[in-house]
Amino acid sequence: GADNDLYINQAVVFIEDAIQYRSINHRMDSKSLWLYRWYYSRICQCILSLTITIILALAFIESPSSLTVTSDVRYRLPAWNPPCGLTESIELLCFLVFVIDVSVKSYLVGWEEFWKNKWLMAYILTLIVSLTDWVVSLSFFCTETVRIRRILRPFFLLQNSSMMKKTLKSINSTLPEMASVVLLLAVHLSLFTMFAMLLFARTKDGQQDKEWVGYFRNLPDSLTSLLVLLTTANNPDVMIPAYSKNRAYSIFFILFTVLGNLFLMNLLTAIIYNQFRGYLLKSVQSSLFRRRLGIRAAFEVLSSLKETPANAEQSYVSVGALLQVLQKVEMDSRCKQAITRSLKICSSDQLSAAQFQKLFEELDKDAIKQHPPSPEYRSYCMQKVQFAFGHPYFGYLGNVVALANIISICVVLVMDADKQPSERDDFFLGAINCFFILYYLLEMFLKILAMGLKRYLSYPSNRFDGLLTAILLVLEVATFAEYGFPHPGWRPEFMGLLSLWDMVRLVNMLIVFRFLRIIPNMKFMALVVTTLLDLVKNLRAFAGILVVVFYAFAITGIMLFKGAVVPMGNVRYVGNKLNATWVFCNSCNLMVVVVLSFKEKCDFMSSVTFRLRLFAAYFIYLLSVNLICRWAKIYFVAWWLISSVIWVNLFVALLLENFIHKWDRRCHRESLSDIEYQRTVELMFRDVLEEPTEEELMEKLYQHPHLHLCR
Incomplete structure (x- = not known):
């Protein structure tokens, strides 16, 4: 009847909520369920x-x-x-x-x-x-x-994004611990600022006051100078004038750098790693609770389809009802097939709550990708060919050939480095490329013959290799069609879209890029690369928050500093203040960087990405803006704290967690060449998560604002 259809639809939605880690606290009537599924x-x-x-x-x-x-x-x-x-x-x-x-x-x-x-x-x-x-x-x-x-x-x-919300909540929970270390950094910076102002005070001899004039003239300048030193320990500008005056001054800078950089900054990284991992673990624990709650809610509504005896201690769900639900649920085909197989071999047509929950534990398992088998040849000769060219040693030979190709390109480039374009002979590079590309093509066909097309394409390294080989072949054929075959003195006139030298350079760049094929054959390097790929695939929430921060700072910077810096060559300088700014920028060779930084969104994002890694350039720019407006320091220090201190340390923490997890699995699980395990962030912490109890699940279900259970 209508009630049975409603229960089926409710179970479908609950299971889909569990799959996506969504909250089940939403309306449960028929129209709302239709709208809910349409929305998602x-x-x-x-x-x-x-x-x-x-x-x-x-x-x-x-x-x-x-x-x-x-x-x-x-x-x-x-x-x-x-x-x-x-x-x-x-x-x-x-x-x-x-x-x-x-x-x-x-x-x-x-x-x-x-x-x-x-x-x-x-x-x-x-x-x-x-x-x-x-x-x-x-x-x-x-x-x-x-x-x-x-x-x-x-x-x-x-x-x-629910994962971005959880990540932001975890970061917010970590802030008190981070604030204590940042406060300690501020105390460290303030105390050493006072020491510096006393050590490098103004003297009667103006010639000896280089340190005071340049860096410690007043409190804001002193704080800025030591902040530069704190974030860029390799920047000698702050300490060289004092060191040239008296070697003993180096003790001050060594103490400041050791305490600030080696102890406090690394302590901050350790605290962020420990605390953020704990809060992220709590977040993933709540996701597990949502999944278990959604599955249990589906069981409870399906148990209402068939009345149980009044004295029954347990409720049951029929296998047929669950199969009917699975037909409507949108879920991964692998999981659906595994659950369906388990139901078909089930000895009973009734499922208890524990059995129902166990069926859906398939959602928590690693996604396993198994490669197709190699073709079976009857011919003895073909079997030998398959054995020879399907053997790992044939892949190692291909790596050696690729290395020889790279070395030959390097030799030719070194020999032609000092030659004028008119003196360059492209014959050697053209002939070398032709030979090696033919080998790559032969290698690809032999591998396909030995492994079969499906098995060959099932490996990402083979897809990468085959795609680049096909592109190289197309470029080589286009080069020969346009400029003929290589011969001594091969320097034809420009024809088509690209010159011969441009075509050769493009081919060489692709050959160098193809050399990355060696990564899967080096176990430790492959582990590092797969860790990075997992970060790209599974930690999109962190990248999303980084985009949010970049975007907000970019727009704010454009509004705050619009018109503050005027490009040279377009205007006449008016006022000593602007003149001083450009003199300072020219002396630092950063005039172009300053001009480009706040004119538009692309310029800002490029410059802040650069400064995210190179703090020295960032703070030199800070000093140049300081001549226009001292309050600009607040903006840049805020950007440094959020991007370089908090965000970089968070990324290091997650990189460590991901790498340690993969390393442990590598040590405890035998490597299987034909199986690849694909993990999500939730599965990364699966071994340390606690299963919610039945009492906790039922208590939460009874608190559901729109679902009224009969028992």
């Missing part, structure tokens, strides 16, 4: 993701536009800026999608749950502020300089 369907989620991408990408089109070939404002033509109303219209469409999104979410969770959900309330508040700011923009005909809604755009990305 692939097409709706793709539309929402596309909308978020579009609204974030608008910043690269809006004024100041990034649509130019060169980023140097001294030489580029005026960028195309969209007319007023164009980007605003696109923005309005995005806002309408977000309004529909938040409306559906709010309706599905219900009024009571809405007031408990801070993310939904923040979502609505963000939309209200953004729409208000959008109206203000149109009122001023897009001439206003401050647009608050641009800074708020990353929130739409943040609220759409």
Whole structure:
């Protein structure tokens, strides 16, 4: 009847919630279930993701536009800026999608749950502020300089990912421990600043005051100088003047660097690793609880399909009902097939709660990818060919040949390094490339013959190798068709899209790139690379938060420093302050960096990415901006704390956790060449998670605002 259909649909939704680690606290009537499944369907989620991408990408089109070939404002033509109303219209469409999104979410969770959900309330508040700011923009005909809604755009990305929310919550929980070490760093910096101002005080002899004039003239300059030294211990600018005056001053700088860099900064990394791992573990534990709760909720509603005797101590679910549910559930085909197989071989047609839960433990297992078998040849000759070219030693021979190709390219490049383009003979490189590409092609065909096409393509290294070999073959054929075969004195005139030298260079770059094929054959290197690939695949939430931080700082920087730095060559200098700025920048050879940094979004993101690694350039830029506005230091120090101190240490912590986990599995599990294990973040911590008890699950189910269990 209708009730049975409702129970089936409820079970389907509960299982899908469990698969995706979603909360089950939503409306459970028929219409709401249909709306819920429609909202979480692939097409709706793709539309929402596309909308978020579009609204974030608008910043690269809006004024100041990034649509130019060169980023140097001294030489580029005026960028195309969209007319007023164009980007605003696109923005309005995005806002309408977000309004529909938040409306559906709010309706599905219900009024009571809405007031408990801070993310939904923040979502609505963000939309209200953004729409208000959008109206203000149109009122001023897009001439206003401050647009608050641009800074708020990353929130739409943040609220759409449950893993990003959990990661942010874990970071937020780690902040008190990090704050204690940062406070210790601040005390360390302040005390040494006072010592420095006393040590390098102004003297009567002005010639001996280089350290005081350059770095310790007043309290802000002293703090900035030691902050430079704290973050860039290899930067000699701060200590060389004092060291040249008196060797004993080096004791001060050694103590400052050892205490700050070696002890406090590494202590901060250790604390972040320990605390963040603990909070992330709690987050993953809550995800496991959600999965178990969703499965148990599905069992409870399915048990209502068939009445049990009044004195029965346990409820049961029929195998047929579960098979009916599995037909409707959207889940990985591997898991669905495994559960279906288990049900078909089940001795009873009734499942208890424990059996039901055990069936869905298939969701927690590693995804195993097994390679297809090699073809079986009847011919004795073909069997020998298969044995020879399917043997690992044939792959090692290919690596040796690839290494010989790299060495030959290096030799030719070294020999031709000092030659003029008109004197260069491309015969040697052309002939070498022709020979090696033919070998690569032969190697690929022999491997396919030995392994079979399906087995060959099942290995990522073979797909990589085969794709590059095909591209190299196409380029080589195009080169011969355009410029003929290699011969001594091979320097034909320019023809087609690329010159002969450009074609040869492109082929050589692909050959060098192809040399990465050696990685799977080196176990330790393969372990490192697979760890990095796992980070790319499974830690997208952390990359998403990094995008949020980059985006927010980029937009804020553009609004704060717009017009603060004027490019040389375009204007006349007015005022000593601006002159001093450019003199300082020229002396540091950073004039172009300063010009490029806050003109547009691409420029800012490139510069902050550079400074994320090279702190010295970052703080030299800080000093140059200091001549324009001292308050700019707050912005840059905040960026340094968030990106370099917090985020880099978080990434190191997660890299360590992932690598240690893989190393332990490598040591305790025998390597199987035909099996690949694919793990998620949740499965990474699976061995240390605690299973929730039945009492905890049932207590949570009885608190469900929209589900009323009969027992």
